[in-house]
Amino acid sequence: MPITANNPDRKSWLQVPENSDFPIQNIPFGVFLTKEHVVTIGTRIGNYAIDLGALQQLSYFEGIELTDDMFMQDTLNDFISDGKKTWRLVRNRIADIFDQNNPELRDNTSHRDVVIFNIEDVEMQLPILIGDYTDFYSSKEHATNVGKMFRDPDNALLPNWVHIPVGYHGRSSTIIPSGIPVHRPMGQTLPNGETQPVFGPSRLVDFELETAFITTDANIMGENIPIEEAEEYIFGMVLLNDWSARDIQKWEYVPLGPFLAKNFASSISPWIVTLDALEPFRTSSPVQEPKPLAYLQQEGDHAFDINLEVTIAPENVAPTLLSKSNFKYMYWTMSQQLTHHTVNGCRVNSGDMMGSGTISGSTPDSFGSMLELTWGGKNPITMKDGTERKFINDGDTVTMTGYCQNDLVRIGFGEVSSKLLPPFVRK
């Protein structure tokens, strides 16, 4: 089925600012709360939030097989369960409804009043109920940088890394949407040169610049997903700030991996950009040498050219650009990650989320964490107010943005932005 929603020549009757992340070619999916405290599934064009539940009630999705309340829900899980054909039909239909040449909704003021909101008037929610969250570690540059600092500079990359899209399980209960502040975590750390740990606020809170993909029901338990089919089960992508406490991580992570250093918060951008919308931005991945085992080999382009940026803004201070990276730098692709994840029969459900791992490029200005940007605190970064940062201070707001751009269209993610607060005080 053609993805007519991607037609770059189409214009909407809704006004879209220049360089908007959300032209009519994007049509992402999210969940929002209206001023009237109604939760609904929606999409976004320009600076308008569009209530898909209302559109469905007004019969705009006639002819597409959907349960009656498909878009009147507080998560996208059921819609994602319906599979790629339905996602495509719905996106194509939304593009038609908002096409400048289609008068149906354009000229119906009473319908427009209940369907279209200013983006400032809605409150974005977590778009999915995340059953399981996996985080990969798929940037060779990041894994090498961390290996140099935490382990052995001469053997930074462990032998398994080039054979396995290394990943681990994260915590679903603390995944939050952009805008929700995060408290500096408390925890155990081992001061340098000491043998006895101490308890207190983490002193090394960091961001990790990542993307994540959201899956549909992929398999039954026991069954694997062949690599040729993997992309069929990927609904779309979000930006992910995988908050990390480096001092807690260093002390706790052997032998079972990071735990409390990560599970205090992971922030995501609220609009899921579909893999269909990203189709024009497919590109090649870094060459994989040695060649991966047969089940991980694939033909064609499975990376996506997504520009990524991170800024930090102290309170009442303009943001400072810290890093410019790109999703295409990742060594392992999303299809390789999903194939590997299921090769042992691990079940993947609708709404599961899989993080890319920190996305670092090869130059120091493209590193995806403070750990790497300041090289463990050795090279502090100066903010616009003259203060220095080795890691993140209380009151700092970390913002990540991401977009794809070619001559014809720009498809963006908006942002994931969250402020770091001092440790939580129990009442």
Next chain:
Amino acid sequence: MPITANNPDRKSWLQVPENSDFPIQNIPFGVFLTKEHVVTIGTRIGNYAIDLGALQQLSYFEGIELTDDMFMQDTLNDFISDGKKTWRLVRNRIADIFDQNNPELRDNTSHRDVVIFNIEDVEMQLPILIGDYTDFYSSKEHATNVGKMFRDPDNALLPNWVHIPVGYHGRSSTIIPSGIPVHRPMGQTLPNGETQPVFGPSRLVDFELETAFITTDANIMGENIPIEEAEEYIFGMVLLNDWSARDIQKWEYVPLGPFLAKNFASSISPWIVTLDALEPFRTSSPVQEPKPLAYLQQEGDHAFDINLEVTIAPENVAPTLLSKSNFKYMYWTMSQQLTHHTVNGCRVNSGDMMGSGTISGSTPDSFGSMLELTWGGKNPITMKDGTERKFINDGDTVTMTGYCQNDLVRIGFGEVSSKLLPPFVRK
């Protein structure tokens, strides 16, 4: 509020076989499917499954604040959310209803017909929707044994182990109830002495003898649970077989911990035995030396004396007893685990599950995995049919049982039993 359900002198009008795990003093909670394909929440006395949904419809819970459909659900999550006071009221009421001196239900045949089933006539389900699954690593003996084999015999225990209840996130989507068979996983392994990995069926499939506890909503994000309060948030316990593929684990687990070696299956016993029912079996834990940091220090007895056994039965062969262990051997308690898990503000929800880690004792016949029992395959175990096992063969059924016993009462878990099948063949 007194736990009158625990009165050891009480007898039920339902017949309970001698040495049953489920006397009227147990009253565990589970979810089952009746012959009529109705899913309901239930309890068990002797070899009878009791439909709590039917009991509620017949007004047997009058006076206890419960939503109308509390027990007519396919998971216990909502009931668990109601908190310890409600759990206790309901257990006390069930004990009253089935007390031999209470004629109300005993003498009402039409009620009995819709409430009570033979245990063979119902199909046990997963009792909870597990949002997040964490697995700890809290047996000093197990951690030492694994450290000796996988790392350094002279420094088997890593320095953080005596300070931190080490744990990591597991996969919720592949947690299954007793009785569901498990396929041998496929995966990458590194043959001894080689530098290139190979792909194929795991050759070293193992069990891990564990228990797990189920939590209620414990905190908001950012908030920690003080150790004095931790047990308030523990609903109950199950037996857990944390299936493991040792060859996959060895190759993949650095630096982020076990992943595909574990997430192909974790089997649990279907009846959740409440912490209240286990109250008479509180006992002391091993002395913790060095003393843990203040937030992990606790007074009183927080271990439980639970006898555990593991058998393996090849197809059509009687089971061989492999291990006799006890939950009380664990170095870190459940309250220490939950307190540590939330000390950084990690949110814990109703239905989250936390595994103990493999429960090994100090003698070789009390080890909780084949890895330890056969010492990495060096000392095979002979089955009743004369065949030898270094790890688990296709067709073998692994069964774990657990019970508490004193002079007055026996409170048991039943079993978690599952068969290992050959690798899954995709149709």
